[in-house]
Amino acid sequence: MKSDRVVIVGAGHAASELAGALRQQRYAGPVVVLGDETRFPYHRPPLSKAFLSGEIDLEALDLKPRDSYTRVGVDVRTGARVEALDRRRKHVVLSDGSREPYRKLVLATGGRPRRLTLPGLECDRPLSNVHYLRTIEDAVRLRDQLQPGLELVVVGGGYIGLEVAATARQHGLHVTVLEALPRVLARVTAPEVSSFYAAVHRSAGVDIRTNAAIAAVEFDTSGDAVKAIRSTDGSVLPVDLLVIGVGLVPNVELAQAAGLEVENGVVVDAFGQTSDPDILAIGDCSNYPSDLYGRRVRIESVPNASAQARVAAAWICGRPAAHNAAPWFWSDQYDLKLQIVGLSEGYDSLVVRGKPEERSFMAFYLRGGRILAADAVNRPAEFMAAKRLVAEKTRLSSQDLLGDESWPLQNLHRAPVASHIG
Numbered sequence: 001m002k003s004d005r006v007v008i009v010g011a012g013h014a015a016s017e018l019a020g021a022l023r024q025q026r027y028a029g030p031v032v033v034l035g036d037e038t039r040f041p042y043h044r045p046p047l048s049k050a051f052l053s054g055e056i057d058l059e060a061l062d063l064k065p066r067d068s069y070t071r072v073g074v075d076v077r078t079g080a081r082v083e084a085l086d087r088r089r090k091h092v093v094l095s096d097g098s099r100e101p102y103r104k105l106v107l108a109t110g111g112r113p114r115r116l117t118l119p120g121l122e123c124d125r126p127l128s129n130v131h132y133l134r135t136i137e138d139a140v141r142l143r144d145q146l147q148p149g150l151e152l153v154v155v156g157g158g159y160i161g162l163e164v165a166a167t168a169r170q171h172g173l174h175v176t177v178l179e180a181l182p183r184v185l186a187r188v189t190a191p192e193v194s195s196f197y198a199a200v201h202r203s204a205g206v207d208i209r210t211n212a213a214i215a216a217v218e219f220d221t222s223g224d225a226v227k228a229i230r231s232t233d234g235s236v237l238p239v240d241l242l243v244i245g246v247g248l249v250p251n252v253e254l255a256q257a258a259g260l261e262v263e264n265g266v267v268v269d270a271f272g273q274t275s276d277p278d279i280l281a282i283g284d285c286s287n288y289p290s291d292l293y294g295r296r297v298r299i300e301s302v303p304n305a306s307a308q309a310r311v312a313a314a315w316i317c318g319r320p321a322a323h324n325a326a327p328w329f330w331s332d333q334y335d336l337k338l339q340i341v342g343l344s345e346g347y348d349s350l351v352v353r354g355k356p357e358e359r360s361f362m363a364f365y366l367r368g369g370r371i372l373a374a375d376a377v378n379r380p381a382e383f384m385a386a387k388r389l390v391a392e393k394t395r396l397s398s399q400d401l402l403g404d405e406s407w408p409l410q411n412l413h414r415a416p417v418a419s420h421i422g
Helices: 013-024 066-071 136-145 159-170 191-203 253-257 302-316 380-391 409-414
Strands: 006-009 031-034 074-077 082-086 091-094 099-101 104-107 111-113 130-132 151-155 174-178 207-209 214-219 226-231 236-238 241-244 248-250 279-281 286-290 295-297 328-333 336-342 349-355 360-367 370-377 394-396 418-420
Touching: 006 013, 013 031, 013 074, 013 302, 066 074, 082 253, 104 302, 130 136, 136 241, 151 159, 151 236, 159 174, 159 191, 159 328, 191 207, 191 328, 191 370, 279 302, 302 328, 336 380, 360 380, 370 380, 380 409
Parallel strands: 006 031, 006 104, 031 074, 104 279, 130 241, 151 174, 151 241, 174 207
Antiparallel strands: 082 091, 091 099, 111 248, 214 226, 226 236, 286 295, 328 336, 336 370, 349 360, 360 370, 370 394, 394 418
Protein backbone atom coordinates (compact mmCIF):
# COMPACT_ATOMS: atom_id res chain seq x y z
CA MET A 1 0.00 0.00 0.00
CA LYS A 2 2.89 2.36 0.68
CA SER A 3 4.83 1.50 -2.48
CA ASP A 4 3.98 4.78 -4.19
CA ARG A 5 2.19 6.72 -1.46
CA VAL A 6 3.18 10.32 -0.60
CA VAL A 7 2.03 11.65 2.77
CA ILE A 8 2.30 15.38 3.52
CA VAL A 9 2.16 16.47 7.15
CA GLY A 10 0.78 20.00 7.30
CA ALA A 11 -1.88 21.74 5.25
CA GLY A 12 -0.58 25.23 4.49
CA HIS A 13 0.85 26.90 1.41
CA ALA A 14 3.74 24.46 1.05
CA ALA A 15 1.52 21.39 1.35
CA SER A 16 -1.09 22.65 -1.11
CA GLU A 17 1.55 23.66 -3.64
CA LEU A 18 3.34 20.33 -3.32
CA ALA A 19 0.17 18.31 -3.84
CA GLY A 20 -0.66 20.28 -6.97
CA ALA A 21 2.89 20.14 -8.29
CA LEU A 22 2.99 16.35 -7.92
CA ARG A 23 -0.07 16.01 -10.12
CA GLN A 24 1.24 18.56 -12.61
CA GLN A 25 4.39 16.47 -12.92
CA ARG A 26 2.21 13.39 -13.51
CA TYR A 27 2.80 11.65 -10.23
CA ALA A 28 0.14 8.92 -10.30
CA GLY A 29 0.39 7.50 -6.78
CA PRO A 30 -1.83 8.33 -3.80
CA VAL A 31 -1.22 11.76 -2.23
CA VAL A 32 -2.51 12.38 1.30
CA VAL A 33 -2.42 15.76 3.07
CA LEU A 34 -2.82 15.68 6.86
CA GLY A 35 -3.68 19.00 8.51
CA ASP A 36 -4.36 19.48 12.20
CA GLU A 37 -6.57 22.53 11.61
CA THR A 38 -10.23 22.02 10.76
CA ARG A 39 -9.97 24.01 7.51
CA PHE A 40 -8.67 23.28 4.05
CA PRO A 41 -5.41 25.02 3.06
CA TYR A 42 -5.81 28.80 3.16
CA HIS A 43 -3.87 32.04 2.65
CA ARG A 44 -2.18 33.22 5.85
CA PRO A 45 -0.73 36.64 4.81
CA PRO A 46 -4.17 38.34 4.54
CA LEU A 47 -4.96 37.42 8.15
CA SER A 48 -3.09 40.50 9.39
CA LYS A 49 -4.08 42.60 6.38
CA ALA A 50 -7.19 42.35 4.18
CA PHE A 51 -9.06 39.78 6.28
CA LEU A 52 -8.42 41.57 9.56
CA SER A 53 -9.59 44.84 8.03
CA GLY A 54 -12.78 43.22 6.69
CA GLU A 55 -11.92 43.73 3.02
CA ILE A 56 -12.23 40.02 2.25
CA ASP A 57 -14.25 37.20 3.78
CA LEU A 58 -13.47 33.65 4.83
CA GLU A 59 -14.14 32.10 1.42
CA ALA A 60 -11.59 34.38 -0.21
CA LEU A 61 -8.89 32.87 2.00
CA ASP A 62 -9.07 29.40 0.42
CA LEU A 63 -5.93 28.62 -1.57
CA LYS A 64 -7.95 26.53 -4.03
CA PRO A 65 -11.57 25.47 -4.41
CA ARG A 66 -12.04 22.48 -2.17
CA ASP A 67 -13.26 20.20 -4.93
CA SER A 68 -10.08 20.89 -6.93
CA TYR A 69 -8.17 18.53 -4.63
CA THR A 70 -10.70 15.76 -5.22
CA ARG A 71 -10.58 16.27 -8.98
CA VAL A 72 -6.87 15.50 -9.09
CA GLY A 73 -7.05 12.70 -6.56
CA VAL A 74 -5.50 14.45 -3.55
CA ASP A 75 -6.90 13.32 -0.21
CA VAL A 76 -6.95 16.32 2.16
CA ARG A 77 -7.82 15.40 5.73
CA THR A 78 -8.52 18.16 8.21
CA GLY A 79 -8.42 17.78 11.96
CA ALA A 80 -5.78 15.08 11.49
CA ARG A 81 -3.04 15.60 14.05
CA VAL A 82 0.15 13.61 13.57
CA GLU A 83 1.69 12.55 16.88
CA ALA A 84 4.76 10.60 15.75
CA LEU A 85 6.80 9.34 12.81
CA ASP A 86 7.61 5.64 12.64
CA ARG A 87 10.60 5.64 10.32
CA ARG A 88 11.26 1.91 10.60
CA ARG A 89 7.77 0.90 9.49
CA LYS A 90 7.37 4.03 7.34
CA HIS A 91 4.14 5.14 8.97
CA VAL A 92 2.90 8.33 10.57
CA VAL A 93 0.92 7.88 13.78
CA LEU A 94 -2.15 10.07 14.27
CA SER A 95 -3.67 11.26 17.54
CA ASP A 96 -6.58 8.83 17.16
CA GLY A 97 -4.13 5.93 17.05
CA SER A 98 -4.48 5.27 13.33
CA ARG A 99 -1.47 4.96 11.05
CA GLU A 100 -0.81 6.22 7.55
CA PRO A 101 1.85 4.39 5.50
CA TYR A 102 4.11 6.26 3.12
CA ARG A 103 6.75 5.79 0.47
CA LYS A 104 7.82 9.40 0.74
CA LEU A 105 6.93 11.64 3.65
CA VAL A 106 7.03 15.42 3.43
CA LEU A 107 7.05 17.60 6.54
CA ALA A 108 5.34 20.92 5.84
CA THR A 109 4.60 21.65 9.48
CA GLY A 110 5.26 25.40 9.41
CA GLY A 111 5.65 27.22 12.70
CA ARG A 112 3.80 28.72 15.62
CA PRO A 113 3.94 32.17 17.25
CA ARG A 114 6.73 32.67 19.75
CA ARG A 115 5.27 33.22 23.22
CA LEU A 116 6.06 36.23 25.33
CA THR A 117 7.87 34.95 28.39
CA LEU A 118 6.30 36.99 31.17
CA PRO A 119 4.51 35.67 34.26
CA GLY A 120 0.94 34.87 33.30
CA LEU A 121 1.60 34.93 29.54
CA GLU A 122 4.07 32.10 29.07
CA CYS A 123 1.47 29.35 29.34
CA ASP A 124 -1.18 28.37 26.79
CA ARG A 125 -4.19 29.33 28.90
CA PRO A 126 -6.47 31.60 26.87
CA LEU A 127 -6.88 35.19 27.96
CA SER A 128 -9.87 37.08 26.64
CA ASN A 129 -7.97 40.09 25.26
CA VAL A 130 -4.54 38.63 24.40
CA HIS A 131 -3.91 37.67 20.80
CA TYR A 132 -1.31 35.78 18.78
CA LEU A 133 -1.97 35.79 15.06
CA ARG A 134 -1.37 32.64 13.02
CA THR A 135 -4.67 30.92 12.20
CA ILE A 136 -8.07 31.92 10.86
CA GLU A 137 -9.51 31.44 14.34
CA ASP A 138 -6.91 33.84 15.73
CA ALA A 139 -7.80 36.46 13.11
CA VAL A 140 -11.57 36.10 13.55
CA ARG A 141 -11.24 36.47 17.32
CA LEU A 142 -9.10 39.60 16.99
CA ARG A 143 -11.24 41.13 14.24
CA ASP A 144 -14.35 40.80 16.40
CA GLN A 145 -12.65 42.81 19.15
CA LEU A 146 -11.32 45.70 17.02
CA GLN A 147 -13.63 48.44 18.21
CA PRO A 148 -13.04 52.20 17.80
CA GLY A 149 -11.66 53.96 20.83
CA LEU A 150 -10.09 50.90 22.47
CA GLU A 151 -6.49 50.89 23.66
CA LEU A 152 -4.47 48.38 21.64
CA VAL A 153 -0.92 47.53 22.61
CA VAL A 154 1.15 45.64 20.05
CA VAL A 155 4.31 43.92 21.29
CA GLY A 156 6.74 43.58 18.39
CA GLY A 157 7.57 45.99 15.58
CA GLY A 158 8.01 43.46 12.78
CA TYR A 159 5.75 42.74 9.81
CA ILE A 160 2.84 41.30 11.81
CA GLY A 161 2.92 43.94 14.52
CA LEU A 162 3.01 46.88 12.13
CA GLU A 163 0.34 45.40 9.85
CA VAL A 164 -1.99 44.93 12.79
CA ALA A 165 -1.17 48.45 14.01
CA ALA A 166 -2.05 49.95 10.61
CA THR A 167 -5.34 48.06 10.40
CA ALA A 168 -6.29 48.98 13.97
CA ARG A 169 -5.60 52.68 13.43
CA GLN A 170 -7.77 52.63 10.34
CA HIS A 171 -10.52 51.19 12.55
CA GLY A 172 -10.17 54.02 15.06
CA LEU A 173 -8.31 52.30 17.87
CA HIS A 174 -5.60 53.97 19.92
CA VAL A 175 -2.44 52.00 19.15
CA THR A 176 0.91 51.70 20.92
CA VAL A 177 3.71 49.55 19.48
CA LEU A 178 6.41 48.30 21.84
CA GLU A 179 9.63 47.17 20.14
CA ALA A 180 12.52 45.81 22.21
CA LEU A 181 15.13 46.72 19.58
CA PRO A 182 16.25 50.29 18.78
CA ARG A 183 14.03 50.47 15.69
CA VAL A 184 11.07 48.78 13.98
CA LEU A 185 11.70 46.22 11.22
CA ALA A 186 15.25 46.04 12.55
CA ARG A 187 15.79 42.42 11.52
CA VAL A 188 14.83 42.91 7.87
CA THR A 189 15.53 46.50 6.79
CA ALA A 190 18.12 49.26 7.02
CA PRO A 191 17.77 52.13 9.51
CA GLU A 192 16.66 54.41 6.67
CA VAL A 193 13.69 52.16 5.84
CA SER A 194 12.90 51.64 9.51
CA SER A 195 12.81 55.41 10.04
CA PHE A 196 10.47 55.84 7.10
CA TYR A 197 7.99 53.29 8.43
CA ALA A 198 8.17 54.61 11.96
CA ALA A 199 7.39 58.10 10.64
CA VAL A 200 4.45 56.80 8.59
CA HIS A 201 2.94 55.08 11.61
CA ARG A 202 3.48 58.06 13.88
CA SER A 203 1.84 60.38 11.36
CA ALA A 204 -1.15 58.01 11.43
CA GLY A 205 -1.34 58.37 15.20
CA VAL A 206 0.51 55.23 16.33
CA ASP A 207 2.65 55.63 19.44
CA ILE A 208 5.85 53.72 18.59
CA ARG A 209 8.21 53.06 21.48
CA THR A 210 11.56 51.43 20.75
CA ASN A 211 14.07 49.99 23.22
CA ALA A 212 10.91 49.12 25.13
CA ALA A 213 11.33 46.42 27.76
CA ILE A 214 8.29 45.05 29.57
CA ALA A 215 8.67 44.53 33.31
CA ALA A 216 5.27 42.96 34.02
CA VAL A 217 1.67 42.65 32.93
CA GLU A 218 -1.23 43.45 35.23
CA PHE A 219 -4.45 41.44 35.12
CA ASP A 220 -7.99 42.52 35.88
CA THR A 221 -9.86 41.19 38.90
CA SER A 222 -11.10 38.14 36.98
CA GLY A 223 -7.57 37.16 36.00
CA ASP A 224 -8.92 36.54 32.51
CA ALA A 225 -7.63 39.70 30.82
CA VAL A 226 -4.60 41.97 30.81
CA LYS A 227 -5.50 45.47 31.99
CA ALA A 228 -2.08 47.15 31.85
CA ILE A 229 1.56 46.74 30.87
CA ARG A 230 4.32 48.05 33.08
CA SER A 231 7.59 49.01 31.34
CA THR A 232 11.03 48.86 32.91
CA ASP A 233 11.15 52.66 32.75
CA GLY A 234 8.24 52.79 35.17
CA SER A 235 5.55 53.83 32.69
CA VAL A 236 2.21 52.03 32.69
CA LEU A 237 0.12 51.49 29.57
CA PRO A 238 -3.60 50.73 29.87
CA VAL A 239 -4.67 47.75 27.75
CA ASP A 240 -8.00 46.85 26.20
CA LEU A 241 -6.41 44.54 23.62
CA LEU A 242 -2.93 43.04 23.51
CA VAL A 243 -1.41 41.63 20.30
CA ILE A 244 1.91 39.81 20.51
CA GLY A 245 4.04 39.41 17.39
CA VAL A 246 7.56 38.47 18.45
CA GLY A 247 8.50 35.90 15.86
CA LEU A 248 7.87 32.33 14.77
CA VAL A 249 9.06 29.02 16.23
CA PRO A 250 9.47 26.28 13.59
CA ASN A 251 7.49 23.11 14.30
CA VAL A 252 10.29 20.55 14.43
CA GLU A 253 9.15 18.35 17.31
CA LEU A 254 8.02 15.45 15.10
CA ALA A 255 11.30 15.47 13.21
CA GLN A 256 13.37 15.76 16.36
CA ALA A 257 11.56 12.91 18.13
CA ALA A 258 12.10 10.74 15.04
CA GLY A 259 15.85 11.35 15.14
CA LEU A 260 16.11 13.61 12.11
CA GLU A 261 18.76 16.32 12.06
CA VAL A 262 17.36 19.57 13.43
CA GLU A 263 19.04 22.97 13.78
CA ASN A 264 16.90 26.09 13.53
CA GLY A 265 14.49 24.00 11.51
CA VAL A 266 14.63 20.56 9.95
CA VAL A 267 17.96 20.29 8.15
CA VAL A 268 17.55 19.48 4.44
CA ASP A 269 19.66 19.51 1.29
CA ALA A 270 19.04 21.60 -1.82
CA PHE A 271 16.30 19.17 -2.91
CA GLY A 272 14.43 19.21 0.41
CA GLN A 273 15.72 15.81 1.57
CA THR A 274 16.31 15.32 5.29
CA SER A 275 18.83 13.01 6.95
CA ASP A 276 16.33 10.23 6.13
CA PRO A 277 16.27 9.75 2.32
CA ASP A 278 12.53 9.00 2.38
CA ILE A 279 11.56 12.14 4.32
CA LEU A 280 11.60 15.70 3.00
CA ALA A 281 10.86 19.02 4.72
CA ILE A 282 9.69 22.25 3.07
CA GLY A 283 8.49 25.71 4.02
CA ASP A 284 8.89 27.60 7.29
CA CYS A 285 10.05 24.51 9.18
CA SER A 286 13.02 23.70 6.91
CA ASN A 287 16.65 24.84 7.01
CA TYR A 288 18.28 24.56 3.59
CA PRO A 289 21.62 25.47 1.98
CA SER A 290 21.39 28.69 -0.04
CA ASP A 291 23.71 28.80 -3.03
CA LEU A 292 22.83 32.47 -3.37
CA TYR A 293 24.29 33.36 0.04
CA GLY A 294 26.66 30.49 0.70
CA ARG A 295 25.12 29.51 4.02
CA ARG A 296 22.16 27.72 5.51
CA VAL A 297 18.95 29.68 5.88
CA ARG A 298 15.42 29.21 7.16
CA ILE A 299 12.98 31.45 5.32
CA GLU A 300 9.50 32.35 6.51
CA SER A 301 7.66 33.36 3.36
CA VAL A 302 4.94 32.06 1.08
CA PRO A 303 7.05 32.37 -2.12
CA ASN A 304 9.82 30.34 -0.53
CA ALA A 305 7.39 27.67 0.67
CA SER A 306 5.92 27.40 -2.83
CA ALA A 307 9.34 27.23 -4.47
CA GLN A 308 10.52 24.51 -2.11
CA ALA A 309 7.31 22.57 -2.72
CA ARG A 310 7.95 22.53 -6.47
CA VAL A 311 11.53 21.40 -5.90
CA ALA A 312 10.34 18.58 -3.61
CA ALA A 313 7.75 17.47 -6.16
CA ALA A 314 10.40 17.33 -8.88
CA TRP A 315 12.68 15.26 -6.65
CA ILE A 316 9.90 12.80 -5.77
CA CYS A 317 9.10 12.46 -9.48
CA GLY A 318 12.71 11.69 -10.33
CA ARG A 319 13.54 15.02 -11.94
CA PRO A 320 15.73 16.70 -9.30
CA ALA A 321 16.23 20.47 -9.55
CA ALA A 322 17.96 22.22 -6.65
CA HIS A 323 16.25 25.05 -4.78
CA ASN A 324 18.18 28.26 -5.49
CA ALA A 325 15.51 30.95 -5.85
CA ALA A 326 16.04 34.38 -4.31
CA PRO A 327 13.77 34.67 -1.24
CA TRP A 328 11.24 37.47 -1.27
CA PHE A 329 8.62 38.88 1.07
CA TRP A 330 5.96 41.58 1.21
CA SER A 331 4.02 43.66 3.70
CA ASP A 332 0.97 45.90 3.23
CA GLN A 333 0.60 48.85 5.62
CA TYR A 334 -1.81 51.72 4.93
CA ASP A 335 -1.37 52.60 1.22
CA LEU A 336 2.17 51.22 1.15
CA LYS A 337 3.34 47.93 -0.31
CA LEU A 338 6.76 46.93 0.90
CA GLN A 339 8.43 44.23 -1.20
CA ILE A 340 11.76 42.75 -0.20
CA VAL A 341 14.00 40.44 -2.21
CA GLY A 342 17.09 38.77 -0.80
CA LEU A 343 18.76 38.79 2.60
CA SER A 344 20.58 41.98 3.58
CA GLU A 345 22.64 40.54 6.44
CA GLY A 346 26.28 41.60 6.13
CA TYR A 347 25.75 44.52 3.73
CA ASP A 348 28.41 47.24 3.74
CA SER A 349 26.70 49.94 1.67
CA LEU A 350 23.17 51.16 1.00
CA VAL A 351 21.88 52.98 -2.07
CA VAL A 352 18.48 54.69 -1.95
CA ARG A 353 16.68 55.18 -5.26
CA GLY A 354 13.86 57.72 -5.22
CA LYS A 355 12.57 59.90 -2.41
CA PRO A 356 11.06 58.40 0.74
CA GLU A 357 9.10 61.60 1.33
CA GLU A 358 7.18 60.81 -1.87
CA ARG A 359 6.24 57.39 -0.44
CA SER A 360 7.81 55.58 -3.38
CA PHE A 361 11.45 54.51 -3.29
CA MET A 362 13.91 51.62 -3.21
CA ALA A 363 16.82 50.67 -0.98
CA PHE A 364 19.61 48.45 -2.29
CA TYR A 365 21.92 46.51 0.02
CA LEU A 366 25.41 45.77 -1.31
CA ARG A 367 28.52 44.01 -0.10
CA GLY A 368 31.72 44.47 -2.03
CA GLY A 369 29.69 45.89 -4.89
CA ARG A 370 27.36 42.87 -5.10
CA ILE A 371 23.62 43.48 -4.73
CA LEU A 372 22.55 41.27 -1.83
CA ALA A 373 18.99 42.49 -1.38
CA ALA A 374 16.55 45.27 -2.18
CA ASP A 375 13.50 46.86 -0.57
CA ALA A 376 10.83 48.42 -2.77
CA VAL A 377 8.12 50.72 -1.42
CA ASN A 378 5.28 51.20 -3.92
CA ARG A 379 7.54 50.29 -6.86
CA PRO A 380 6.25 46.93 -8.15
CA ALA A 381 7.78 47.19 -11.64
CA GLU A 382 11.23 48.04 -10.35
CA PHE A 383 10.91 45.32 -7.74
CA MET A 384 10.68 42.75 -10.53
CA ALA A 385 13.92 44.11 -11.97
CA ALA A 386 15.52 44.02 -8.52
CA LYS A 387 14.62 40.33 -8.15
CA ARG A 388 16.65 39.61 -11.25
CA LEU A 389 19.61 41.67 -10.07
CA VAL A 390 19.70 39.82 -6.75
CA ALA A 391 19.19 36.36 -8.28
CA GLU A 392 21.99 36.94 -10.78
CA LYS A 393 24.36 38.07 -8.02
CA THR A 394 24.91 41.31 -9.91
CA ARG A 395 28.08 43.14 -8.95
CA LEU A 396 28.62 46.83 -9.73
CA SER A 397 31.96 48.53 -10.15
CA SER A 398 30.08 51.82 -9.63
CA GLN A 399 26.90 52.22 -7.62
CA ASP A 400 25.90 55.54 -9.14
CA LEU A 401 23.41 54.06 -11.63
CA LEU A 402 21.43 52.35 -8.87
CA GLY A 403 20.40 55.70 -7.46
CA ASP A 404 20.05 57.42 -10.86
CA GLU A 405 16.37 57.27 -11.80
CA SER A 406 17.13 58.45 -15.32
CA TRP A 407 18.69 55.02 -15.88
CA PRO A 408 15.95 52.33 -16.13
CA LEU A 409 16.53 49.71 -13.49
CA GLN A 410 15.42 47.06 -15.97
CA ASN A 411 18.52 47.82 -18.06
CA LEU A 412 21.02 47.89 -15.22
CA HIS A 413 22.14 44.30 -15.71
CA ARG A 414 23.41 45.34 -19.15
CA ALA A 415 25.25 48.40 -17.92
CA PRO A 416 29.03 48.47 -18.43
CA VAL A 417 29.55 48.71 -14.65
CA ALA A 418 27.63 45.48 -14.01
CA SER A 419 28.80 41.88 -13.92
CA HIS A 420 27.18 38.65 -12.83
CA ILE A 421 28.46 35.86 -10.66
CA GLY A 422 27.79 32.42 -12.05
